Structure formats: C-alpha cells, structure tokens
Amino acid sequence: MNTYISVDVGGTQIRVAVYPETGTQALRIKKVATVGEGTPLERLIATVHDQMSPDENVKAIGICVPGPVDAEKGVISFCANLEGWENLPMRDILQAEFNVPVVIGNDANLAALGEWKYGAGRGHKNVVYFTISTGVGGGVVADNRLLHGHKGLATELGHTFLEPDSHYPCGCGQFGHLESFSSGTGIAYYANEQLNLGRESILQGKGKVNARDVAEAAQAGDALALETYARASKFLAYGIVNTLHTFNPSAVIFGGGVSMVGDLLFAPIKEALPKLVYSQDYLDDLHFAMAELGDDVGLLGCLALAHMETE
Amino acid sequence: MNTYISVDVGGTQIRVAVYPETGTQALRIKKVATVGEGTPLERLIATVHDQMSPDENVKAIGICVPGPVDAEKGVISFCANLEGWENLPMRDILQAEFNVPVVIGNDANLAALGEWKYGAGRGHKNVVYFTISTGVGGGVVADNRLLHGHKGLATELGHTFLEPDSHYPCGCGQFGHLESFSSGTGIAYYANEQLNLGRESILQGKGKVNARDVAEAAQAGDALALETYARASKFLAYGIVNTLHTFNPSAVIFGGGVSMVGDLLFAPIKEALPKLVYSQDYLDDLHFAMAELGDDVGLLGCLALAHMETE
Numbered sequence: 001m002n003t004y005i006s007v008d009v010g011g012t013q014i015r016v017a018v019y020p021e022t023g024t025q026a027l028r029i030k031k032v033a034t035v036g037e038g039t040p041l042e043r044l045i046a047t048v049h050d051q052m053s054p055d056e057n058v059k060a061i062g063i064c065v066p067g068p069v070d071a072e073k074g075v076i077s078f079c080a081n082l083e084g085w086e087n088l089p090m091r092d093i094l095q096a097e098f099n100v101p102v103v104i105g106n107d108a109n110l111a112a113l114g115e116w117k118y119g120a121g122r123g124h125k126n127v128v129y130f131t132i133s134t135g136v137g138g139g140v141v142a143d144n145r146l147l148h149g150h151k152g153l154a155t156e157l158g159h160t161f162l163e164p165d166s167h168y169p170c171g172c173g174q175f176g177h178l179e180s181f182s183s184g185t186g187i188a189y190y191a192n193e194q195l196n197l198g199r200e201s202i203l204q205g206k207g208k209v210n211a212r213d214v215a216e217a218a219q220a221g222d223a224l225a226l227e228t229y230a231r232a233s234k235f236l237a238y239g240i241v242n243t244l245h246t247f248n249p250s251a252v253i254f255g256g257g258v259s260m261v262g263d264l265l266f267a268p269i270k271e272a273l274p275k276l277v278y279s280q281d282y283l284d285d286l287h288f289a290m291a292e293l294g295d296d297v298g299l300l301g302c303l304a305l306a307h308m309e310t311e
Numbered sequence: 312m313n314t315y316i317s318v319d320v321g322g323t324q325i326r327v328a329v330y331p332e333t334g335t336q337a338l339r340i341k342k343v344a345t346v347g348e349g350t351p352l353e354r355l356i357a358t359v360h361d362q363m364s365p366d367e368n369v370k371a372i373g374i375c376v377p378g379p380v381d382a383e384k385g386v387i388s389f390c391a392n393l394e395g396w397e398n399l400p401m402r403d404i405l406q407a408e409f410n411v412p413v414v415i416g417n418d419a420n421l422a423a424l425g426e427w428k429y430g431a432g433r434g435h436k437n438v439v440y441f442t443i444s445t446g447v448g449g450g451v452v453a454d455n456r457l458l459h460g461h462k463g464l465a466t467e468l469g470h471t472f473l474e475p476d477s478h479y480p481c482g483c484g485q486f487g488h489l490e491s492f493s494s495g496t497g498i499a500y501y502a503n504e505q506l507n508l509g510r511e512s513i514l515q516g517k518g519k520v521n522a523r524d525v526a527e528a529a530q531a532g533d534a535l536a537l538e539t540y541a542r543a544s545k546f547l548a549y550g551i552v553n554t555l556h557t558f559n560p561s562a563v564i565f566g567g568g569v570s571m572v573g574d575l576l577f578a579p580i581k582e583a584l585p586k587l588v589y590s591q592d593y594l595d596d597l598h599f600a601m602a603e604l605g606d607d608v609g610l611l612g613c614l615a616l617a618h619m620e621t622e
Binding site for chain 2 (some may be wrong): 024126147156159160161162164172176246280282
C-alpha cells in the first residue's frame with residue numbers, strides 16, 4: 001500500500017507517523033526523545049527507518065521543525081533549540097537517505113496548513129492561524145497557498161510591533177511586539193512586574209507566577225489577574241485586526257496552550273473587533289475559531305504538505 | 312492588431328490607455344475629468360468606446376479604482392471619492408458593454424502588480440509596495456501572485472496599528488495606524504500640533520502647513536521640521552519591519568508623493584532596519600527601491616492584470 005510519513009520535530013520529542021494514502025488516521029505513531037544517544041538528526045533518521053515497512057511504498061515524507069525553513073531549497077535556516085541545525089540542507093540529506101520526495105516546513109506554518117486542510121479552516125481559501133503559547137507564532141494560507149516568503153521567514157506574526165516604544169520584552173530581543181503582550185511569557189511578565197510593584201492580588205507571596213497561575217487567579221476573580229488577561233486580550237485584538245487588514249482572511253484560528261483559557265482571552269476580543277476594523281466587511285462572514293487538530297496539528301500539517309507535493 | 316486597454320480611475324481624472332499586445336508603450340492615452348456631464352461610469356464607458364478602433368481587437372480591459380474590489384466577483388466594494396460606487400458590479404457591466412474580458416483591481420494593489428511586472432520589482436517573487444502620499448497604501452505580490460484576500464480588502468498596510476493608544480488620527484477614523492504617523496497628512500498633523508504648542512520653527516506664523524512645507528523647512532535645517540520627518544521615518548521603519556516579518560519579501564518598493572523627499576525620509580530607515588529585524592536574514596539580499604513607473608503605475612498595473620487574465 002502507498003503511505004505518507006510525517007515527522008514532527010520538537011525541542012523535547014520527535015514524532016513520526018505513518019498515514020495511509022487517503023485519510024488522516026495514522027496507521028502508527030512513534031515518539032522518541034529529541035536529545036539522547038546520537039544527534040537529533042541521527043535519531044530522526046533511525047526512527048523513520050524503523051517505521052518503514054517493506055510492504056509499504058512511501059510516496060513522500062513531510063517534516064516540520066521549530067524554526068524557519070527555506071521551503072524552495074529545503075534548508076533549515078536555524079532552530080533555536082536544536083544545536084547545529086543551521087543552514088542544514090535537511091531535504092537533500094533525507095532524500096539521499098530514503099530515496100523518496102521530502103518536504104519541509106516551519107511548525108507554525110504547517111499548523112496553519114493542517115488546520116486549513118483538515119481542521120477549523122476547512123473550506124476557507126484565506127486563513128490566518130495564531131499559536132499562542134510561550135510565544136506567539138503564526139501561519140497564513142492565502143488563496144489556498146501557504147505563505148513562505150523569500151526565505152521561509154514569512155508570517156512571524158508574533159514578532160510585529162504593536163507598541164514599539166514599550167519596555168515590554170519579546171522573546172526575540174525586541175520590545176513591544178505582539179508576543180510581548182499576549183504570549184504566556186508576556187502575561188507572566190506583566191503579572192510579575194505588577195506584583196513586584198506591590199499590587200494587591202491573591203498571587204502576592206507566591207513567588208514568580210506563570211500564565212497558568214494568572215489564569216487561575218483570574219477565574220477566582222482576582223483583579224490584577226483579570227487586568228493582566230484583559231491587557232493580553234486588548235493587544236491580541238490589535239494584532240488580529242492588523243492581520244485582518246493585511247490578509248483579509250475568512251477564517252482566523254487559534255491554537256497553543258494559552259488559547260485554551262477560552263473566553264477569558266477571547267470574549268473581550270470579539271467585543272473589541274467591530275470597533276477596531278477599517279470596515280465591517282472584514283468581519284461580515286469571518287469564521288473565528290479554535291484549532292481542531294490538537295497535538296496532531298504538526299503531523300497533519302506535514303501530511304497536507306506531503307500530499308500537495310505529490311498531487 | 313491585438314490590444315489591451317487600461318483604465319485608471321481617480322477622484323479627479325479617468326485615464327484610458329491602449330497598449331499593443333506586447334510591450335508597455337501605450338499607442339494612445341486619453342484623460343477625462345472624473346466629474347462632469349453624466350455619471351463617472353458613463354464617462355468611463357464613453358471614453359473607452361472613443362478609444363476603441365475597428366482595426367483593433369481588444370483582448371482584455373483592465374481597470375483600477377481607488378477602493379477595495381472583490382476581484383473574484385469583479386465588484387467594487389466602495390470608493391470614498393466616487394458617489395454611488397458601492398457594491399458596483401463593474402466587471403459585469405463593462406463585459407456586457409464591450410463584450411471582452413474585464414479585470415478590476417484596487418489602485419494600490421495594481422501599483423504593486425505593475426512595479427512587480429514592469430518596474431522596480433522585476434524578477435522578484437515576493438514584493439511589498441508602499442504608496443506614501445496623503446495616506447499610506449499598500450500592495451503585496453507573494454510567490455508571484457497578487458494578494459487580494461477574501462473580499463479584496465487585503466494589504467491595507469497603512470491601516471495597521473503601530474501605537475494603538477496614541478491620539479494621532481488616521482484617515483480611516485482609527486488612531487495610531489502607520490498612516491497616522493508616516494503619511495503626508497500625519498506629517499502635517501504633527502507639525503501643526505507642535506506649532507500650535509508654540510514650538511520654535513521657521514514655520515511659525517505661516518498658518519496651517521502641509522507635508523511639503525515641512526519638507527522644505529527640514530531641508531533648510533529647521534529643527535522641528537527635521538524632528539517631524541525623523542518621527543515619520545521612525546514609524547515607517549516599524550511598519551516596514553512588520554511587513555518584512557509578515558511577508559519576508561525580497562523587494563520593498565516605495566511610491567507616492569511623500570516618498571519623493573528621498574533621504575530625508577529613507578536614510579534613517581536604512582540605518583534603523585538592522586536594529587529592528589528579528590533576524591538579519593530578512594535584510595541580506597533585500598532590494599529597497601523607489602517605484603519606477605511614476606504616473607503610469609496604475610495603467611501598467613491594469614495592463615499586467617489584463618495580461619495575467621488572458622495568458
């Protein structure tokens with residue numbers, strides 16, 4: 001039988017899934033730790049070999065990695081958490097190793113592609129995807145095509161300035177990016193800053209808090225925690241409006257751990273959007289939804305990319 | 312002989328050009344005032360008829376209008392300066408009238424397309440175009456395709472928040488957009504505000520100044536005028552970086568009257584960019600250029616669109 005292989009590379013684990021020619025139900029999934037005996041690349045290759053079967057004909061392998069990729073050349077530009085993965089010609093290495101077509105993409109971009117093809121963006125031609133977790137990532141499908149840009153560095157939506165004269169830091173070293181305000185790190189930063197300033201809160205005296213602590217305090221009605229999430233919502237609304245005005249999508253989809261808090265983050269955004277758009281036409285039939293693919297979004301994004309490559 | 316017809320609709324004039332099947336040298340160009348006897352649409356139709364010749368076979372007509380267009384349906388959403396042009400099915404009207412394929416686009420989008428095909432963006436697959444005049448407009452070619460979005464409302468790059476809590480107004484009614492700071496209107500607004508506050512300047516006592524007055528004062532070394540342009544540059548640099556991180560283009564092109572001031576606006580930007588990008592890869596082989604097509608950019612954008620439609 002014909003199969004597709006998806007490889008989702010993360011900082012802590014590498015997941016390899018084998019899919020049949022049609023459908024999104026994996027035949028088998030194998031997880032290995034990214035760091036261990038041998039290099040991550042050697043571990044990846046060994047795990048893919050291990051998942052191949054002589055009864056199966058692999059039509060293509062799709063890989064997603066946590067860093068920018070030059071999709072045209074199949075070269076990984078860099079991966080913050082994977083030592084030595086800099087200007088790594090991953091596609092050529094793997095094609096030589098496995099002798100099948102290999103396609104590579106960035107994790108947030110492929111999550112967008114996965115949600116567009118199999119998840120919350122099905123049937124939409126223009127989709128903006130935000131992943132809100134430690135940082136803020138993004139991916140965009142415009143007119144049914146994934147945006148890569150010249151060197152695979154497009155749609156770093158978390159790294160756009162929303163208040164450039166701000167002192168709030170971004171994970172990338174700049175200040176006042178969307179990620180500075182609306183990521184888990186940004187939420188924790190503001191709460192800790194305010195706690196250090198002596199603000200009254202049930203979080204006082206608990207040491208350094210994280211975004212989950214703040215969410216729990218907000219759910220308990222704590223004023224500082226509520227203010228912290230309201231601020232994250234406010235800036236996320238600005239960031240969303242900027243992408244509406246930039247891409248005019250018919251669907252905006254949210255994934256990532258921080259997005260799981262739901263209404264605490266999103267109710268104020270839905271209320272704010274009509275007041276912030278240039279024209280109500282941007283909102284008229286806008287589908288505003290949570291990601292549907294959960295932990296498999298990377299694997300399914302690879303699958304979507306592998307299908308596009310071979311169809 | 313085969314020809315293409317381009318129609319550039321502005322608030323003050325309608326220009327109709329007839330082009331041969333190959334090349335960008337118009338066979339003839341006719342200008343008429345947009346407002347006069349009959350409606351603008353009637354005047355447009357009459358002028359196109361007037362430019363048609365029985366010896367020529369028109370392969371397609373391309374139209375650009377100063378407002379958002381649903382390219383797929385060929386419907387003009389609205390045009391601020393053209394009364395009654397709201398949800399106007401321009402394509403169907405003109406196809407019925409002339410019995411040839413008609414394609415329609417927004418002026419800033421088609422300027423981007425024109426510069427990509429015939430001007431400063433030739434040979435680049437990913438181009439961001441800014442027009443900086445009374446307002447700030449934008450257009451983007453991504454992977455050799457013009458971005459429209461779901462309803463033709465994409466790439467309103469001037470209407471993205473850069474400092475949402477700002478009191479500086481945008482032409483669209485919002486505050487703190489790129490246009491609020493870096494357009495001709497935004498430059499004049501800040502200078503007039505500072506003059507009203509009693510700031511020392513050679514512009515004091517001259518009444519309400521415009522962006523050109525400020526540019527002249529800056530060239531004469533006036534401190535307030537220099538500060539005003541430095542501020543416009545600073546925010547334009549943030550806006551450019553946001554588009555680099557969003558589209559990762561290999562070319563960024565600037566048109567529009569305010570961009571003509573050259574180094575006064577752009578020298579500080581070139582200096583700022585390396586400090587503001589997420590990775591130097593965004594700048595490595597970035598082509599940073601002035602638009603080349605001048606007043607004909609709209610006509611040539613229509614021509615590019617008409618060619619794409621029929622090829």
